[in-house]
Structures are given as C-alpha cells and as structure tokens.
Amino acid sequence: MTPVYLDNSATTPVDPHVLEAMLPFFTEIFGNASSIHTFGQRARAAVEEARERLAILIGASAKEIIFTSGGTESDNTAVRGVAYQLRGKGQHIITTRIEHPAILSTCKALEEEGFRVTYLPVDSTGLVDPRKLADEITPQTILITVMHANNEIGTLQPLAEICAVAHERGILVHSDCVQTLGKIPIDMKTFAVDLASFSGHKLHGPKGVGALYVRKQVQFKPLVVGGSHERKRRAGTENVPGIVGFGKAAELGLEHLPEMETHVKGLRDRLQRDLLQIPGTTLNGHPEFRAPHICNLSFDHTEGEGLLISLDLEGIAVSTGAACSSGSLEPSHVLIALGRDKHHVHGSLRFSLSRMNTEQDVDRAVEVLPQIVERMRSLSPSYSAD
C-alpha cells in the first residue's frame, strides 16, 4: 500500500534538493555565521544567499527579511513587537476570529497586559468584511493582523482592501502568510502588508526555520534579545542548515509556483468535486477565494477523528477540525466562526495537497473515503439514507 499524504498544510515532505543543499552545513561548513574567520564567513554567505532567495520569491529586499524559528515565532514577534513599539501611540489591535493560535494566543496575552483587541467576525465562507474592519478602527488602533489564507479552510482574505483601509489611517498591517508562501504569488511591491510571517516546512523546507518580513522603516521591538544577529532584530546564532534549506525551498517554490494553479489546484478541484458527490457533504470555506491546495469538507452524521483514523489505516493522511482529535474537547474555532453547528464541525476533514501529490493519490482517496463515510453513518442513531 503506497502511503498517500494529504496533510500538507500541517507540514510538507522535504524536497530532496533541499536536503542535499542542507547537508554540508551539518558537516564541513559548520561555522558560526557571526565568526569573521573563513569557517564563519562561508556560513554567513550561505545565510545571505538564502535570504536573497526568499526575498526574490516574495518580491522584497533581502534587508526586509528576518530569519526566525518558524511561523509561530514570526507571528509572536510581529504582534508583540509592534504592540510594544507603538504602545505610546495607542493600545488597540484588530484581528479576526479565525487566526492561527499563534496570533490569537499572543493577542490574549497582550490583553492581559492592558491592550484592547477586537476579534472580527467572518462570513459563512470565512471572509472578513473590510467595511466592518473600518468601523472598528479607533485613534488608538496601532496594528491590524489578518491572515492571508486560513490554515483550516484556505479562504483568502481581501488583504489589498484591508491594507487600503488601514494605510489611509496610518495603521500597520501584519499578515500570517504561512499557508500561501510558494502557493500563490506574493509580491511585496504590490502586496501592501507591512509585516508578514512565513514558515519553511510548509513549502518542502525543513522544520524549525521561518521568516518575518518587515517593510523598510517599520520599527518593532525585538522579541528575542541577546546579540546583534539579524541586524539586531532577532538574537541567537543562526540556524544555518535550516536557513539554507529554507532558501533552497524558496528557490524551488518560485520555480514550481506556476504548478500551483494548474497541477495542485487541478488535483484539489477534482478531489473536491468527487467527494462532494457523497450525499450530505458540504464545503467549508470560500468556493473561489481560496488557497489552491486546501479543501475542507463536512460529512454529515460522521465524526472527524474516526474518519481520520480509518483513512490512516488505509494509508491516507488528512486532518480534522473535529473536537476530541486535537487534544482538547473544543471543536475548531474556525469552523465555529463560520457559523457551522457542532454536528457539522463534528464530521469535518481537511485535505491539503502539494506539488508532490499525484492523480493516483486523489484516485485512492476518492475510492476509499465513500465506504468509510457509509460505514460510519450506518452506526449513527440519526442518519437515514433516504
């Protein structure tokens, strides 16, 4: 049984070229990138080349990129860093109810420190309304943080409109772009956000490395201090192999970007179309404004964890927003924010693809899942096939 991996929003397999690029930095090129001898300078050159590659992928200047330990650190740095920098100007932050916990938990922590946070609702497809956002802005508002694509349902937010509303009033915008890097084109020359978070392992890079884009002249208080690394914006010896891997992944991400709208979206759309043929199945997320690799479906009268494990026993990996599977009893805050009732959330699955998936992967999921759904429904006290 060939395993089928459809959980690429959780993490992606490392591209063999990425691994190959990283390996010398565990062995012969082991220097500390801050050292001025040759060992160190070889590592420094590799870090700067990686920075350049990521800058090219997002249409930024290399100086605007700070390497971090991942998306979560980037989110924490952006939100806390701007909040602390601008607290003298105001103490109000606007975000959404469907952000990643890295943002929501940071906002909750800031509330305990006296900041006020507005959590914007979304419509039934997961979209934020920029007019509602505008209504929430006050003279105290210092930051708006809205994710680019939601990690559970893939809905893409109208960031251009959000930035227009914010910038008219001189407010900074941060966006968690972890799910969109290498998936859809991002060009910081036209994409108006002031800060953006990225992660290496979501685009076939290694885990433990991410980046924060900070537009030139935007000031923030660093989260991690203790050295002059990353132009004094993130202290700590650089994770050279990780950064090199991220750089290679960014280079490959740019090369493969056109495949996202063709190969990956094509596979995703076929998977979605075929699975929607199962009666009592609905799409969670926006039908059109959505990252090309994500598809979240609810199967009435089923339970997500059971679906997930039954698929796993067939060698197919997906994820679920159902309660119980996440280590807590609470169902997905994202699906709840869409206004879905708990029974609908109960039977939800997220399928997320990458350029490494094949037609055969989709065939297999489409072949196996209907029987699993049917078997689970046959146990349900409330399901009737009629």
Add this chain to the structure above:
Amino acid sequence: MDSEDCGKNALPEPFVFRRLMDSEPYYSDKLLDHYQNPRNVGVLPEADGEAQRENQVCGDVLQMFVKLHGDTVKEIRFKAEGCIPTIALASYATEWATGKKIGEVRKLSPAILSAVLGELPQHKLHAALLVAETLQAALADSADS
C-alpha cells in the same frame, strides 16, 4: 541491563525511554478492532430499556437498547455518532455485558471503561463516561418499565 553495559553507541536511558514512549500507538489494537468491527450495532424494537445520551461539548451521541431475561442481560444493541473510543467502548461494553447479571453490569464504571481497552488519554475520558452513563440509563429505563 545496566546502562553502562549498553555500549558506547547506545542512547542514554532517558532517550531510550522517550523513544519507546513515542512508538506507542495512539490507540491499542484491541480498541481499534472494536472501532473497525463494532459488535452489537443496531436497535432492539422489543427492548426492555433504552437510553440516548449526548456529550454537549464535543457532540458525541450514543443510543443503547437492552433486552433482559429475568435478572440477566440477554441482548444489547447500540448506535453511535461519535469519536473512536466512544464507538469502541460501546462495542466492548455491549459484548461484555451480554449474558451477565444486571447487578454485575451496574458495576461497569467510567473508570473501568477508561482502561479496559488500553488507557485513554485525558481528553478522551468523556467517551468512557458517555458509554457508562448511557448503559446505566438504559438499565434504569428497563427497571422503570
């Protein structure tokens, strides 16, 4: 074996322990067997007692039907819309209780169920609670009728 006998390439004890822990499956084979091949699924139209309970937080729903013969449980059936341990423990409980005296079945507690197919993780204890409560409620219903 003493850790010093492990040889210089062996991992230190805490790492060996950690690695073994990590390789433990999330659910036991016994539990997964009951989930994949649930016993006694269905309804009993002639039931002496029946009950339905729901976990208000996570949404799991369980229905149980019991048929008695004197003071013995003759048959039990269940239907469930719930997570893996809910289905597996309902299957286990119905299989275990069939043919047993009512007094004995009344002793089947959430604590017993939470360990009987392998220790449930903390956030899954609700499954043991739901199964025990529904079974006891169905028995209580049969006593009322």
